[in-house]
Amino acid sequence: MTPSDSIPGPVIVCGDDALAVRLAGELHDIYRQPVTLLVPDADTIGPQPPATTRVVEADTADAAALREAGVAHAAAVALVYEDDEFNIRAALAARRINPRVRLVIRLYNRKLGRYLAELLDQAAVVAGGHAGESAITVLSDADTAAPALAATVVAGTSKVLQADGLLFRAIERTPLQRREATEPVLCTLALLSSTTEDPDGTEGTDASGPAGPRLLPAPMEIAQSAQRGAVVLEAVSHTAPSPAPGRLSTARLxxxxxxxxxxxxxxxxxxxxxxxxxxxxxxxxxxxxxxxxxxxxxxxxxxxxxxxxxxxxxxxxxxxxxxxxxxxLPVLVAAVLEASGSFRSASTLRRPPRGTADHIVLLGLGKIGTRVLARLRELDIPVVCVEEDPEARGIPLARSLRVPVILGDATQDGILEAARIHRAHALLALTSSDTTNLEAILCARTTNPDLRVALRLYDDEFATAVHRTLRAAHPQAVTRSRSVTSLAAPAFAAAMMGRQILGAIPVERRVLLFAAIDVAGLPQLEGRTIADTLNPGQWRILALDTTDPADRRPDLRATRLDGQSHVSGLLFDLHPGHLLGPDDRVVIAATRQGLAELLSHRPQATPAH
Known part of the structure; x- marks a missing residue:
């Protein structure tokens, strides 16, 4: 993104933990935005911010600190303090100073977040600004990290996108994998540098030509590039195994x-x-x-x-x-006691059904675990939870979804066995203790050496060391270690660029942006067919939102907290002759320059006075 492509004015990040620094780095490295970082102490909250970032130190984001950071002329402000009350106070102060500033607020309480967004939009109108669709975005690190964590255990990667209840992953394929692939892909996002197969080339060059990556290639280029690696987009799905022949299902009995x-x-x-x-x-x-x-x-x-x-x-x-x-007589007594215990469990917490297999064992039902549980159930993936605290935040959700829960310390003997770890598909350790997560992973690997595992670790250096050690000890098994702040930062950065941004995926040294945009007012899209809108190297339409405009989600990144399935309205198999109308909404993949050019032709809304 060139300076002319940037959003007008600087962006400000306010926070007191590693998420603020990672968010500043994401805005600087991916979106090339000038960033001001407002933190209590830049030396104690995590990794160092980019060298070009302006740092303002203040204990709280009060009106004086926000003015010093330049909120009066800022285009967007991210408030990512760990305390919800701090973020609410700072949001109110920022809105008073600059009614037109875009706010991205970190709140765990979704209901409170909706009320706050309505309140701030009303305040903007009263103050002479305008309440746009993307003026206020309320996120939580738990919500934004959940899709990537869910995809880690389902697809073995965190390079994912979330749109309208669906998950998609971008994966690299070598020329041999491209030739041998039997399953169709949604689209080819990029052709990689020739150095994928040619060591004499320059890996990751931004130059044009065969040596550099080609983003959003034309169909003819894809057909003629059999010797180049590619980045393709696939849907993330999970199919539960069917019962073996002759074996009765416990659900039927x-x-x-x-x-x-x-x-x-x-x-x-x-x-x-x-x-x-x-x-x-x-x-x-x-x-x-x-x-x-x-x-x-x-x-x-x-x-x-x-x-x-x-x-x-x-x-x-x-x-x-x-x-x-x-x-x-004693057998009848035992049967009565077992039946009564099972009925009590049905009204409180379920135990894993006998014969449970190919499921995901989820350790921890705190903030992160609760969101991941909802996401996994939304994907219809069988889950067995392990939680030490019977009053944990996610216990009511697990009860409502009838998800089996084992109460106990995952590091104690017999707990993981009760969760049927020996027949599990993957283990996802998301407790707040790094040592508990690591110990549980090591215990599980002794029982099931080929188990796919992913664990939450706060420190990035420690996570890297653990990942390398586990991968060396078990080379045939998938091992992932994830930091929630590093997973959440891209979503917060995308929200600061506008709610229509679904995410960004790096391709060597370049970046592809994914956005959900309305066709109305865009001459390159409105009134044109799908084939006519294709602009190789700049943008490409991936899907059409067929949901009725009155029922559309304002933010396609949003997920259901209750974990119930959501019927997506996105249609990917588009006929080239389909004509786009003003009421249509599309999901596109674009380069920075392409997205900026596409949106630059839309008439700007006139602020209300």
Whole structure:
């Protein structure tokens, strides 16, 4: 992005932890924006900011500190303090000073965030500004990191995009992988440098020609580039395995969840014994089958008259039946206790059903774990949770979604085994303790060496060291270590550039932006067909939002907190002759220059006075 492509005015980042510094770096490195960083102490909150970043030190973002940082002429302000109250106060102060400034606020409470956005928009109108669709954006690091963490265990990567409840990943393919690929991709985003196969080239050069990466190539270029690697876009999905032939599903037989295997086998044995006794009684007495079965049951429960005057065979059979009845009593008591315990669990927390397999074990139901759980269930992925605190934030959500939860310390013996870790697809450790996450991962790997694991670690250097060590010890298994602040920073940066920005993906030394934009007012799109809108190297339409305009989400990055499935309105298989109208909204991939050129032709809204 050239200076002329930047948003007007500087951007300001206010915070007190590593997220603020990472956000400043993202705005500087990816979007090439002049950044002012307002922090209590730049030397103690994490990695050092970029050298060209202006740093203002102040304990709080009050009116005086914001004025010193230049909020009066700023285009966007990010308020990412860990304390929600600090962010709300700073947002109110910033809005009073500059009614037109774009605000990106870090809040965990979504409901409060919606109310705050409405309040600040109203304040902007009263103060003589205008309340645009992207004027206020409320995010949380938990919300923004959840899609990447979910994709880490599902697809093995965090280079993902989120749009309208769907996840997409951008992956690199070598020329051999491109030739051998059988599954279709949504699109080819870029052709990589020739140095992917040619060591004599210049890796990552920005120059044009065969040596440099080609962003958003034309179909003819893709067909003629068999010797170059490519970055392709794929949908992230998870398909649960179907039950093996002949194996009954526990979902179809809920009684299987009420009783343990031992109790079920004991009851089956007693049933077989009673049937055998009834048959023997019929043979020895000659009575009808129904009468023999009735007499056997009376003897079993010891409510029949003693067979004093009957034959010796009848007397021995009655004594044996009574003995079976005595043995049946403790089994019935055990069955009643197990059933009552299962019913209590159904009203509180579920246990993992017997036969659970190919699921994800999620450790920790705090802020991050709760959001990730909702995201995984939105993708219809089976999950088993492990949480030490019965009053954790995510317990009510797990109960409402009927997700199995194991209460206990994941590092203690038997806890991971109870979560069926030996049959799990992946383990995601998201507790607030780095040592707990690491210990749980190591314990799980002893049980399942090929288990895909991802753990949350606060310190980036420690996360890198852990990742390399685990990868060296288990080269065949997927291992990922993630810092929530590093995962959240790109989403906050995209929000500062405007709500229509869905995210950015680096391609060597260049960057592709993804945006959801309205067609109305854009002469390069409105009234043109999909084929006519293609501009190789600048932008490309990926999908059309078919949702009714009245029902559209204002922010396609938003997800459902309750974890319920959302039917996306995005249509990717577009006919080249489809004509775009003024009511359409499209998702595009574009370069910095391409997006700036595309949006520069839209008429600017006139501020309300």
């Amino acid at each position: 809920p009684v299987m969840e009420l009783f343990s295997r031992r109790v079920r086998w004991s009851l089956a044995g007693f049933t077989a014994a009673v049937i055998a006794i009834a048959i023997i009684s019929k043979i020895t007495t000659g009575d009808p089958v129904a009468h023999s079965a009735y007499i056997t049951l009376l003897d079993l429960f010891s409510i029949n008259d003693p067979a004093v005057d009957d034959t010796i065979e009848r007397q021995l059979l009655q004594l044996f039946t009574g003995l079976v009845g005595l043995l049946l």
